[in-house]
């Protein structure tokens with residue numbers, strides 16, 4: 784069984800490209816080693832993240848993320864045991880302030896990222912987030 788965890792949080796201040804790269808690098812390294820997959824999307828001043836993997840490592844990772852000063856008001860939206868992963872890998876998408884958007888809209892970025900997600904509600908959580916943050 785795996786633990787699936789989805790949370791939303793608020794950026795302390797807009798992230799610059801170096802910080803995006805740093806989060807991406809640390810996450811790829813740690814999540815890869817721990818067998819954690821999922822998605823991180825930054826839109827407007829919010830993060831939405833899905834973490835999935837063995838419960839103990841997901842809990843440990845979430846605890847570490849929760850103490851990160853780059854964001855606050857971390858609110859868990861979903862926490863459940865599941866027999867299947869929704870993402871084959873770990874990925875990240877950014878829109879605001881210089882973060883590797885290549886002219887694509889947040890909706891387009893998120894649409895590409897949620898491609899592998901079969902769970903309709905989970906997918907809607909991410910596409911809805913993109914819509915709300917694009918309108919904000």
Ligand SMILES: Cc1cc2nc3c(=O)[nH]c(=O)nc-3n(C[C@H](O)[C@H](O)[C@H](O)COP(=O)(O)O)c2cc1C
Pocket residue numbers: 806809810811813814823830832844847848849850851853854
């Ligand atoms: C919104 C957000 C999401 C993050 N997601 C992850 C993640 O999925 N995995 C991870 O290891 N670190 C993540 N981090 C970074 C951690 O908070 C922490 O800086 C990092 O795990 C430290 O790794 P290190 O000790 O290997 O340098 C995230 C940080 C933020 C602000």
